[in-house]
Structures are given as structure tokens and as C-alpha cells.
Amino acid sequence: MTTTQFYTWQSYPCAYDCHHPPTAPPQGSPLLLIHPIGVGLSRQFWQRFLNTWYQQGHRQTIYNPDLLGCGESAMPRLAYHPDDWAAQLEYFVKTVIQEPVVIVAQGALAPVALACVARFPDLIRGMVWSGPPAWRLITTPTPSRQQNIAWNLFDTPLGAAFYRYARREAFLRSFSQRQLFAQEADIDQEWLEQLHQGSRDLNSRHAVFSFLSGFWRQDYGKAIASIPCPTLVLFGEEASSVTRGYVENADQRLAAYLDHLPQGQGRKIPGRNVLPYESTAVFVEVVGDFIKNIKNL
Known part of the structure; x- marks a missing residue:
């Protein structure tokens, strides 16, 4: 069982766990996982991914941090912006990991990955975005007021x-059922218990409310068009938007991203909006193939 570890960033204790292949030495650039923000969500979101990654024989070390305001990290009463979490991850990469990484980001945390690119591009070898927002959504800012x-x-x-x-x-x-999973049967007790445990501390609401307030809603079109590393975009075949008024099917979303990413690759796989959880084996297989084909990884 992996032990939770901590580092201190701006006086806040921040939690993470580090995973190694069980039967062979690590190989290749480590993965840095960015969990989604939502009621009860934390780094525990990635447990199925972690288990399946090593079951399929991959040998990268994986770093799985809790973002500030989530999980076992400190939960100060702050209005969190993507750059705040990116600053936390920059410190984490430079002081704990200390080598270039492949970022794997879930859902609407793609803007955090983009902020990481702006902050430490030389330490990012590649990125995977699982179910990022609809193209119109990620290029339409919400007024700061x-x-x-x-x-x-x-x-x-x-x-x-x-x-x-x-x-x-x-x-x-x-x-x-309404917004995340393609199949109701996949909403199991493991999922619900994870959310229950993660939301027990009422202070976890600050990160969730920051997300719901739309501080991540900016026009990221130019930032996406200037990403300097290979980027894999994955959408569920039944992908949907949790924001009203942004209706794009998976093919439209994928085409829009691939039209703008300089080194973009993309796939549709079974599922809806939480692919690492609901379609774990296929997700791991596709991500593993992408990483194998990136030069120097």
C-alpha cells in the first residue's frame, strides 16, 4: 500500500503519492496526474488508472498529487484559479520530481495543464487531456465580474x-448519471464512497465553488495553438457538456482540437466524461501507445 507523502508549498501542506512498477525498475519519463475538481474528487480519482497501468506492463513512475483545496492537501478559503494550481505543480515538479514529466489531466482541468506549459514548458515532454471542455467553451471567456x-x-x-x-x-x-457516466451501472459503490469520503470536510467546497464560479473560463485558443509538446486528446464516444448551451458531439470536439494543436493526436473511446474511471483499460492502452511513440520518452 502506497503511503501518503507531503511537501510544503507557500506554507500549505500538500499531499501526494508516488507509484513505481512492481516488478521492474522504472523506465521513461514519469507521469504527473491532474485530478478533476468536483464534490469529493481528489487524487483518489486515479486509483483504477494506476492499478491498470502497471497491470498492462507500463514502467513509468507516477506522481499523483492532491491539488490545494482537495483530498489530503490543505483547504484554505481561497478563490482558486488555474494558475494557482499550476504554481503548486511547478513547485512540485521542480522540488520533488526533479525531471521532465508527461502530464495527464482530466476534464476541465486542461486549463491547469495549459498554465503548467506557460510556467515550465521545458519540464513537460507531452500531455494527455481526457475529455477536455467543448471547444466553444474553452475559447469563450466568462467576464471576471x-x-x-x-x-x-x-x-x-x-x-x-x-x-x-x-x-x-x-x-x-x-x-x-446525468453528466458523467455513459452507463448507469458503472456508477458503483466504489465511486460513490470516494466522493463521500472526499467531501466530508466542508472546507473542500472552496475548490469546488472556485470551479463552479468559472475562474477557469478564459479564451485558451492562442495558448492551445502554441503548445510545444505532443498532446493527446481523448473523448468518450458519448461525450457531453455539463454547461448548458455548448452542444458539440465527440467528433466535432475532437476535430476542433486537432485543427488547433500543433502536435495534436486524438481518439474516441467508449465512455462519456470520466474515461480513466469508466473505460480504464482502453484509456490506459491508448495513453500507453501515445507515450511509447513520443521521441525521447
């Missing part, structure tokens, strides 16, 4: 009451 109004509303007793409601099992199951 609107973001701040939303945050100020969430950062009230009313917001805390809503979070208590949102972490109930009935709500989590319903949301997962």
Missing part, C-alpha cells in the same frame, strides 16, 4: 448549505 459575483454568492452560509446538499449520495448518484 460575473466570476466574482458567483464566488461571492457561493462563499456564504447559503453556499455551505448547498454543498451539504450536493454531497448527499442521492445527489451524487443523480449528477453522475
Whole structure:
């Protein structure tokens, strides 16, 4: 069993775990996982991926951190922006990992990966984006005034009451069915227990409300078009948007990203929006092939 480790960033204790291949020495650039933000989500999201990665014989070391505000990391009352988490990861890569990495980011945390590229491009060998936002969504900014109004509303007793409601099992199951999973049967007790445990600390709401306030909503078109490393974009065949008004099917999303990524590759695989969890084996296989084909990895 892997032991949780900690480092200190800007006086905050930050948690992570480090995984090595069980039967052979590590080989290749390590992976840096970026978990999604949501009620109860943390680095535990990647457990199925981690197990399957080594079962399929891959030998990279994997670093799996909790972003600030999530899991076992500190949960200060802050309005988190993508660059805040990227600054945390920059420190983590430079002081803990100390070598170039391949970033694997889930969902709407793609902007955090982009902020990492802006901060430490020489330490990123490649990236994998699992189910990033619809192209129109990731290139349409939300006015900062609107973001701040939303945050100020969430950062009230009313917001805390809503979070208590949102972490109930009935709500989590319903949301997962409506927005995340392709098959209702895949919403198992392991998933629900993970969310339950991750949301027990009411302070975990700050990261979630920062996400819901839309601080990540900027126009990333130019940043995407200037990514200097190979980037794999994966979408579920039944991909959907959790934001109203942004209707793009998986083919449209994939085509839009590939039209703009300088070294982009893309695939559709079975599933909807949480591919590392609902379609783990296929996801690992495709990511593994991508990494094998990147030069110097």
C-alpha cells in the first residue's frame, strides 16, 4: 500500500503519492496526474488508472498529487484559479520530481495543464487531456465580474448549505448519471464512497465553488495553438457538456482540437466524461501507445 507523502508549498501542506512498477525498475519519463475538481474528487480519482497501468506492463513512475483545496492537501478559503494550481505543480515538479514529466489531466482541468506549459514548458515532454471542455467553451471567456459575483454568492452560509446538499449520495448518484457516466451501472459503490469520503470536510467546497464560479473560463485558443509538446486528446464516444448551451458531439470536439494543436493526436473511446474511471483499460492502452511513440520518452 502506497503511503501518503507531503511537501510544503507557500506554507500549505500538500499531499501526494508516488507509484513505481512492481516488478521492474522504472523506465521513461514519469507521469504527473491532474485530478478533476468536483464534490469529493481528489487524487483518489486515479486509483483504477494506476492499478491498470502497471497491470498492462507500463514502467513509468507516477506522481499523483492532491491539488490545494482537495483530498489530503490543505483547504484554505481561497478563490482558486488555474494558475494557482499550476504554481503548486511547478513547485512540485521542480522540488520533488526533479525531471521532465508527461502530464495527464482530466476534464476541465486542461486549463491547469495549459498554465503548467506557460510556467515550465521545458519540464513537460507531452500531455494527455481526457475529455477536455467543448471547444466553444474553452475559447469563450466568462467576464471576471460575473466570476466574482458567483464566488461571492457561493462563499456564504447559503453556499455551505448547498454543498451539504450536493454531497448527499442521492445527489451524487443523480449528477453522475446525468453528466458523467455513459452507463448507469458503472456508477458503483466504489465511486460513490470516494466522493463521500472526499467531501466530508466542508472546507473542500472552496475548490469546488472556485470551479463552479468559472475562474477557469478564459479564451485558451492562442495558448492551445502554441503548445510545444505532443498532446493527446481523448473523448468518450458519448461525450457531453455539463454547461448548458455548448452542444458539440465527440467528433466535432475532437476535430476542433486537432485543427488547433500543433502536435495534436486524438481518439474516441467508449465512455462519456470520466474515461480513466469508466473505460480504464482502453484509456490506459491508448495513453500507453501515445507515450511509447513520443521521441525521447
